[in-house]
Amino acid sequence: MQRRFLSCGFSLLTVGLTVLLMGSFTQIAVAQTVYKGGKAPAREGKNPLRVIMIGAHPDDAEVKGGGTAALWAEQGAEVMLVAVTNGDAGHQSQGGGALARRRAAECRRSAEILGVSWRTLDFHDGEVVPSLRAREAVMRVIRQWQADIVISHRTNDYHPDHRYAGQLAQDVAYMCAVPNLCPDTPRLEKNPVFMYFADRFQKPNAFTVDVAVDVDRVMDKKWASIDAMDSQMYEWLPWVAGYLDEVPEDKAARFNWLKQWRGPRMLGWTEKSRDILIQRYGKERGEKVKFAEIFELCEYGRGWAGENLWSLFPK
Ligand SMILES: [Zn+2]
Helix, strand or coil: CHHHHHHHHHHHHHHHHHHHHHHHHHHHHHHHEECHHHCCCCCECCECCEEEEEECCCCHHHHHHHHHHHHHHHCCCEEEEEEEECCCCCCCCCCHHHHHHHHHHHHHHHHHHHCCEEEEEEECCCCCCCCHHHHHHHHHHHHHHCCCEEEECCCCCCCHHHHHHHHHHHHHCCHHHCCCCCCCCCCCCCCCEEEEECCCCCCCCCCCCCEEEECHHHHHHHHHHHHCCHHHHHHHHHHHHCCHHHCCCCHHHHHHHHHHHHHHHHHHHHHHCHHHHHHHHCHHHHHHCCCEEEEEEEEEECCCCCCHHHHHCCC
8 A cells, every 4th residue: 555655656746747847848948949840950061051140139130131031941041040138128018037938939930930940048138248158158059050151230239239249249250160169069160151130320330231132022921920029019119119009909900010110121221232132133123122131241250252142142
């Protein structure tokens, strides 16, 4: 009798612990890394091309590079979008772990739509600094992904998290190939090409368009990926800008509102890059592009010369 009781008690304990552990593993898997197809993609030789876009917050990479990411993914590249922070300060009435989990779920949905992997490095929102710890976290994620191309912010952006995420990406260009740094994660034999997302800031120098990508074919995916971020697009960003009361209640109406609101800045990227679009796609198509995404080459990292850089990007 006593033995039976003990055995039953042990089983209950085991089940209880298993449920607890599964719960926490599930939470970590949702909150930190989501691989397209459910597992980390294997690398065979040089293919497929591997791209990592490092935004400061869970929405930056999607807004600035989501169309290009979707095109790359459709053409066979492995793309990971990274948010350095978990976004836990980006709301007027929510915050902390609950908001971080909400935003991770939004990004997971967004990544599914774009056909890419997603990860957060889980730093607190508003607290990114170019520390050694953060530099190592960025170096590891780039190495683990075995990135050929890294895209992040420029360092004269308005938001300190953007500036320092960009700084961190710059700081690991070259260091990614140094074996004695973060020796727990194998070095990259080839330094990636480092690029910047577009921004509107002029001082000390304005963004230069080095690559322009026609994303019209995947704009439905891009809009849907942004629409998936309710907490930002329909709550926090309109609130902080002072027009929360303009956001329609109806889902279809608010999606249209989102396009009216976010579209003009994206159209600005197209106008800024019209000459390059015409060079890259020819006069007929280049003149017709409605939405483009644009990127600047960073002087650090592998670097690149001339038109060959364009061949790395989806067309
Ligand atoms: Zn941001």
